[in-house]
Amino acid sequence: MRQPLPPGATIGIVGGGQLGRMLAMAAARLGYSTAVLDPDQHAPAGQVAQKHIAAAYDDGRALEQLARSSDVITYEFENVPVGAIRSLEEWRPVHPPAEALEASQDRMSEKIFLNASGISTAPFAAVESDRDLARGLARFGHSGVLKTRRMGYDGKGQRVFRNATAEEIIGCFEGMGGTPLILEGLVNFVREVSVIAARSLNGAMAAYDPAENEHRNGILARSAVPAAISPSTAYTVRETAFTILDALDYVGVIGVEFFVLEDGSVLVNELAPRVHNSGHWTEAACAVSQFEQHIRAITGLPLGRTDRHSDCVMENILGGERRNMKRLLEEPNLMLHLYGKREARPGRKMGHFTRLTPAGAGGPKGSPSAE
Template identity: 70%
Template sequence: MPLAPGATIGILGGGQLGRMLAMAAARLGYRTAVLEPDRHCPAAQVTGTHIAAAYDDPRALEQLAAASDVVTYEFENVPVGAARFLSEQVPLYPPPEALEAAQDRLSEKIFLNSTGISTAPFVSVDSDEDLVRGLAGFGGSGVLKTRRMGYDGKGQMVFRPERQKGVKGSFSRMGAVPLVLEGLVPFSREISVIAARGIDGAMIAYDPAENVHRDGILFRSTVPASVSPATTRAAHQAAFAILAALDYVGVIGVEFFVLEDGALLANEIAPRVHNSGHWTEAACTVSQFEQHIRAISGLPLGDTQRHSDCVMTNLLGASQDKAPELLRRSDVVLHLYGKVDARPDRKMGHFTKLFPLGAGAEGRNG
C-alpha cells in the first residue's frame, strides 16, 4: 500500500538534495524529518523536524526511525552501519547494499563489471610500487583516486607519460589510504542517466544529459545529449541492470563516458538524486525529486518525457549574485539553496534555461 498523505519521510542528510526532496515530499502531502549535524543546513529551512546530530548517533537514529514511516538518504557517504540500523526498524530505500556498492570506487567497479557493464580499466593501489606497476600497464596514463569519500574532483591525481616524476611519494600525498588507479580512456563526451525503480519493480529513465565539468565539479548539463538513439538505449539498459541487481528502490544517477563509436563505459553510480538531473524540475512534469518520493512511498512512477530541451548550469560561489538578472528572463527556472556562505566552488544553486523541443545545438546556443 502506498504511504498515506500525512505520513513522514525521514531523510539522512540536510544538504540541497535533502532540501529538494523535502520540498517534493510536501507537494505530495508528506511530512519530512531530517537528520543532519549542521543546524543551519539547507533542508532545515523547509522540513518539519530537524534532528541536529551525527549520522551514527544511536539515539538520533532511533529518534528518526520513530518519527518516520520510511527513510531515505541524500548522499552516498552515509555510514552503512547507520543505514543498516535504520533498516531494521523502518523501511529504508535505497537499500544499504547500494551504499556499499557506491562508497568504495574499487568495489563499485567490480560490481559494475559483474553486472555486465564495462568500465575503464582499473587496479587497486596501496603503495607507490602498485602505482608504478599500474601506470606501466596503462601506458603511463591514469587517474589515481581515493577509494572512499572523494567527490567533485577531490582526492584525485592525473598521470600522463610525459609527467612521471611525481609518482614517487604519491601514495603518501594522497593520504596513505586505499586507492584505485583508473586508465585514461579516449572518450568523446560524458553523459549521465537518471533512472528509478519502484517498490513493485517498475523501472523508468530520463533522457541522458551531456555534462561538462570544471575542476572536477559539474558545471553544465545539456538535454538532449549529442548521442545516438542506440547509445541512449544502452545507457538506459545499463541503469536498469544496476537497479535490478541491487533490488533498488528510488532514484539513481549513473555517469558514463561515451567513446567515439558510441559505446559506453560506466564511470560511477550515485545511489540518490543527482546534480545532473536537476534539469528535470524545469523540463519535465515529474522531477527526479518527486520521482524519488513516489518510488520510496509506493506511488506510481511518473512520466519522464520532456516538454522542453534545456541547459542546466550550476551557480558556484558568488555566481548566485546573478539571481536578479536571471529572474528577469522568461525562459529560465532558478533554484537557490538557501546557503549563506558563498565559498568558492560551493554549489549555491542552479538555473535551467528552456528551449523548444528539437531546438538543436544551434537553438540552445542562441
C-alpha cells in the same frame, strides 16, 4: 509496505543538503511530512522540513529518534555511514538499500560490482603503495587517474598522470593520505553523459533522457538535454541503468555517469545511489521531477512519466561566482533555484538555474514506466 504511504505520513531523510531540501519540497507537494537528520543547525533541508534532528549521522539516539519519527527513510548522499543505514533498517524500511550505498562508497567495490554485472568500465588497479602505482601506470601506458577509494567528490582526492615518470610516482601514495587508492586508465571519450533512472517497490522502472555534462575543475558546471548522442547510445545507457537497478534490488532514483566513446559505445564512470545534480533539469522540463520520482518510488506510489516538454540547459551557481540574480529572473523561460546556504565558498553549490527552449523535432524522448 504493500500499500502506498497515505498523505500525512513522514519520510525520514539522512542528510540535509540541497538534495535533501528538494526531496522535502517534493514530498510536501504529495502531502508528506519530512524529518531530516543532519549535524548542521542551518542545513538547507532543515529549513523546509517539519523536523530537523541536528546530530551526527552515527549518533545512536538521533538515529532512533529519526526512525520513530518516520514511516520510511531515505538518504541524500552516498557518504552516510553504512552502519547507520543498517541500524535504521532494523526499525523502518530504508530505500535505496544499504547494499547500494555500500557498493558506491568504495570506487574499487563499485567497479568490481559493475564488471560482475556485465557492465564495462575503465580499466582499474588497486594502489596501496608507490610500487602498486608504478605497476598500474605501466599497465595503462604510463597514464591514468589516481583516486581515493572513499569520500572523494567534485574532483577532490584525485591526481592525473600523463606519461608519468619515475620521479612523479615517488611519494604519491603518502601524498594522497596513505589510504587505499584506485588507479583508473585514461579513457579517450568524446563526451560525458548521465542518466537518471528509478525503480519502484513493485519493480517498475523508468528513465529520463540522458543529459550531456560539462565539468570544470572536477565540478559539474552544466547539463544539456538532449545529449548529442545517437538513439542507440541513449538506449544503451538507459538499459545499463536498468541492469544496475535490478542487480541491486534498488528502490528509488539513481544517477549513472557514462563516458561515450567515438564509436558510440559507453563505459560507466560511476553511480550515485540518490537523486543527482545532473538531473536538476527535470524540475523545469518535466511534469514529474527526479525528486518527486524518488518520493513516489520509496512511498509505493506509481512512477511518473519522464517525458520532457522542452529542451534545456541547467547550470550550477557556485559559491565563488557573482551572478546578477535580477538579470537571470528577467530572462523568459528560466527557472532559478537557490539552496538557502549561508556561506558562499569557492566551488560550493549555492543554487542552479535551467533555461528552457522548445523541444526539437528529433532526438530521444523520455520513457514511460517499464515493467
